[in-house]
Amino acid sequence: MRKKITLLFSLSLLILTxxxxxxxxxxxxxxxxxxxxxxxxVLIDKNISSLIKNPKxxxxxxxxxxxxxxxxxxKFSDKLMASAIIEGQNKETAVANxxxxxxxxxxxxxxxxxxxxxxDPPASxxxxxxxxxxxxxxxxxxxxxxxxxxxxxxxxxTLEKLEKLEKGFGHNPKTSLSANLSPWELVERLxxxxxxxxxxxxxxx
Amino acid sequence: MESKITIKLVxxxxxxxxxxxxxxxQYSIAHDYPFESIELPEAGLPIKLKAxxxxxxxxxxxxxxxxxxxxxxxxxxxxxxxxNDDNVPEYTFSVHAPIAGMKYKFLVNEKNQNxxxxxxxxxxxxxxxxxxxxxxxxPEEEIKIPRGSxxxxxxxxxxxxxxxxxxxxxxxxxxxxxxxxxxxxENK
Numbered sequence: 001m002r003k004k005i006t007l008l009f010s011l012s013l014l015i016l017t018x019x020x021x022x023x024x025x026x027x028x029x030x031x032x033x034x035x036x037x038x039x040x041x042v043l044i045d046k047n048i049s050s051l052i053k054n055p056k057x058x059x060x061x062x063x064x065x066x067x068x069x070x071x072x073x074x075k076f077s078d079k080l081m082a083s084a085i086i087e088g089q090n091k092e093t094a095v096a097n098x099x100x101x102x103x104x105x106x107x108x109x110x111x112x113x114x115x116x117x118x119x120d121p122p123a124s125x126x127x128x129x130x131x132x133x134x135x136x137x138x139x140x141x142x143x144x145x146x147x148x149x150x151x152x153x154x155x156x157x158t159l160e161k162l163e164k165l166e167k168g169f170g171h172n173p174k175t176s177l178s179a180n181l182s183p184w185e186l187v188e189r190l191x192x193x194x195x196x197x198x199x200x201x202x203x204x205x
Numbered sequence: 206m207e208s209k210i211t212i213k214l215v216x217x218x219x220x221x222x223x224x225x226x227x228x229x230x231q232y233s234i235a236h237d238y239p240f241e242s243i244e245l246p247e248a249g250l251p252i253k254l255k256a257x258x259x260x261x262x263x264x265x266x267x268x269x270x271x272x273x274x275x276x277x278x279x280x281x282x283x284x285x286x287x288x289n290d291d292n293v294p295e296y297t298f299s300v301h302a303p304i305a306g307m308k309y310k311f312l313v314n315e316k317n318q319n320x321x322x323x324x325x326x327x328x329x330x331x332x333x334x335x336x337x338x339x340x341x342x343x344p345e346e347e348i349k350i351p352r353g354s355x356x357x358x359x360x361x362x363x364x365x366x367x368x369x370x371x372x373x374x375x376x377x378x379x380x381x382x383x384x385x386x387x388x389x390x391e392n393k
Contacts, residue, residue, distance in 0.1 A: 113305055116335035121361040132360045139367035146374035153381055161388060183373030184249040184304075190380035191301050197387045198282045202267075 023070040026082050030096035031063050033175055034088035041069035042083040044098070045076045055084065067096060078102055094174075150186075151179040162193060169196040232261035234268070234311045234326035245331055247369045248304045251376055256283075256311040256326065258294040266313050268296045274307040301376070306332030338362075 028041065041052030055069035067084040080101040086094045125132065154162075154177075162177050171192055175181065181189070235257045246252060256268055270281040283296040300307075311326040351359050 113333065114335045115338050118338070118358070118362075121357055125357060125361065129357055129360065132357070132364060135364050136360055136367065139364060139371060143367055143370050143374065146371055146378070150374060150378055150381070153378070153385075158381075158385065162384070165384075165388070183370050183377060186377040187249040187301055187373050187380065190377055190384060192279070194380050194384045194387070195279060195281055197384060199280060201387065202282050 024073045024101075025068060025070050026101050028067040028069075028082055028084045028096045028099060029060070030065050030067060030084060030086060030094060031174060032065055032086060032088075032094055033063060034090070034092045034094075036065060036086045037089050039067050039084050039086045041067060042085060043071055043076065043101070044081045044083070046079065048076070057086070071101070076101070147179060154179045162190075165193050165197065169193070169200075171196070232324070233259045234313065234324060235259050236311060236326055236329060238329055240331045245333060246302045247337060247372075248302050249373050249376065250302050250369070252300050252302055254298045254300060254309070256296045256298070257289075258296075258313075261294060262288065262292070264288060264294045264296075266294070266296075267315060268311060268313050270298045270300070270309055270311055272300060272307060272309045274300070274303045275305050303331075303333075304336060306330065 026041075036057050039055050039057050041055040043050045043052065050071075052069040052071070055067050058066045058068070060066055065086070067086065069084075071080075071082075073080075081098050082101045083098045084096040086096070088094075159177055166173055166177065166189070169192075171189075173189060177189055179186070237255050237257070239252070239254070254270060256270070258266060258268070264286040266286075268283055268286070270283075272279050272281055281298050281300060284299045286294060286296045289295040296311075300309075308328060308330040310328045313324045315322055
């Protein structure tokens with residue numbers, strides 16, 4: 001009897017392990033401007049779609065989070081796509097970009113890139129430290145002035161117009177537009193608007 | 206008499222086929238890939254990508270740039286198109302440098318008597334080996350200015366970051382002026 005139970009136990013363990021080994025892990029990266037409290041993984045295939053409850057949510061750098069869950073690849077085709085729905089404490093929700101389950105997403109590739117190594121300045125600059133301090137001061141003032149100038153142009157009325165354009169063109173930005181965004185993000189957002197307006201004009205003519 | 210008419214008809218149809226062919230598929234798109242001679246500028250700074258039409262003199266073709274930058278797809282329309290010094294139609298596209306990398310190709314769509322035709326260029330790509338620490342760190346992050354040997358390193362980095370940020374604010378202002386003049390109807 002004891003032998004039978006041991007055998008059954010070993011068999012069930014074996015089945016459990018093999019089914020776990022067959023499962024494939026998928027990581028869905030998402031950028032959030034709130035702290036997530038719960039998430040649901042989403043699998044979309046030709047005929048079936050499934051929701052995976054309680055996937056692992058891990059904070060990465062720069063506001064990125066990774067949502068990890070497992071699935072059985074035998075149940076889905078190789079065109080399987082994955083996403084995730086994330087909820088915050090104050091009922092904020094976000095949907096991660098849909099990605100192909102078998103290919104790394106662009107965010108994953110981006111996150112896997114290392115930060116560039118620090119380049120030490122030439123030692124000869126050592127005796128010109130006060131000049132560099134002055135340069136930093138002048139450039140800081142110049143930056144503040146440029147930002148202030150931009151803030152004046154991006155007044156309430158202009159911001160409303162720009163946000164209306166973003167909404168109309170379906171850009172779905174994660175944060176509202178303002179001169180306080182990082183200059184890189186500001187360029188990205190404005191260039192997308194400029195390009196969409198140009199496209200609209202071209203197609204209209 | 207009959208053979209003369211036949212020859213004329215054959216010639217005429219050959220010319221017609223030839224001209225249709227010349228207008229639709231005899232031209233091609235070339236690109237002067239710039240990243241062999243220049244490095245990718247800091248993320249967000251402008252880059253000019255040029256496409257040339259070979260065997261065509263038209264600057265009115267609907268040339269567009271299909272771009273996947275940092276995983277996001279967009280269709281870009283040319284900033285300007287003109288016959289350059291070599292009498293070749295040159296279409297200039299303005300894009301902004303990616304954080305990690307981008308892939309792109311040029312495409313011409315046109316309608317003619319044979320239906321729609323599409324001509325595409327080769328696919329080009331450029332990728333960084335690492336992400337600039339200017340992007341990796343929060344832009345408004347305030348760090349206490351270190352003392353001693355770290356001080357020089359910090360100040361040089363700060364001066365370089367400020368230089369890029371000033372350039373990006375100037376670019377944001379250019380884009381804003383462009384968008385506002387478009388929506389206020391000045392560029393109609």
